[in-house]
Amino acid sequence: MRIGILGNGNMAEALGTHWVRAGHRVRIGGRAPDKAAELARRIGAEGAGTLADVAGFGDATLLAVPYGSALDVVRAAGTALEGRVLIDCTNPVGPGFLLTTDGGPSAAQRIAEASGARVVKAFNHCADSVWRLAPPAVPLCGDDEEALETVRTLVRDIGGEPLDAGGLERAGLLEATTAFLIGLWLSGQDPRAMLPVPPTAV
Template structure:
């Protein structure tokens, strides 16, 4: 699979590493060419370029960008994202662990990305865990692989992202359409506040299914 990664930070590093190891072709795209080249070399991707180069290269495009940067970058790329599977792993979480999308009463981060990139198939995924979790090979806790919820409307796009989740050693979980992506983002705000703000074990809030 051809994957364009837009961003050169920790999430780009962690997820890109898994996908290179799984045998996918990965191109790292960043506004800072040196940072993109360094990350590509570090994870063994072998390809790097601009955000546009990543968008045009990938059948799948990971937006590993801060929330505020996502929609503007998508809008600037325009038709380069048309027909692509676009993975949004951002969290619109601000000071005091507030959900930033609530402040202006607007749609979820994932929905804003979809509005900025018409024709792209947006899937919300990989947003509930710190990047150090994604660096685990694989992320398994108490013998159970990490479950990764996905929100999206396009079945083919969801099937593609499910495979990419499995390539990280995790288990994909269908969490509904893109209209429910805001619930995933709100869950991230809650969990980050519990973990970081209170120093509590967020995982202990939910009992096992059995």
């Protein structure tokens, strides 16, 4: 499929590399098109351009910019993202590992509202190094079944396993869980220790 990636940083590289290898047509969009072109060259993507160029390209589009700029980026795309499958991997996490969404709608819901796209929250809960090397199960939150099916395919294409995690109204839980996990990891604790499998679940 055609995949547009908005952003040319770590997440763009981590996921874009897998998707190029899986045979997808990937284009990288950046606010500095020379940086986008450099990433496209490095991972073997078919091309690069401005954010606006790439917003209108994908059967699926990955939004891989900081949450603080995400709403401006999708608004700047005008109608180009309307109705498209938009994967939101942003983490609205600020000082103290608290959410910058301040108890209001989730980042994913705000991005959906600002873009008119069919947003699926995914790939936000692990670091880019994990996506590069050992992709785990990937919780997906979204309201559009066709969009979810597209993203399930893209999860399997990176070697992960999709987990259906409910509608977009649950994306805020995933964002908060991730903020909590990041806080634990970065304070030297291992959050995997708090999630034993209940005997009745196996």
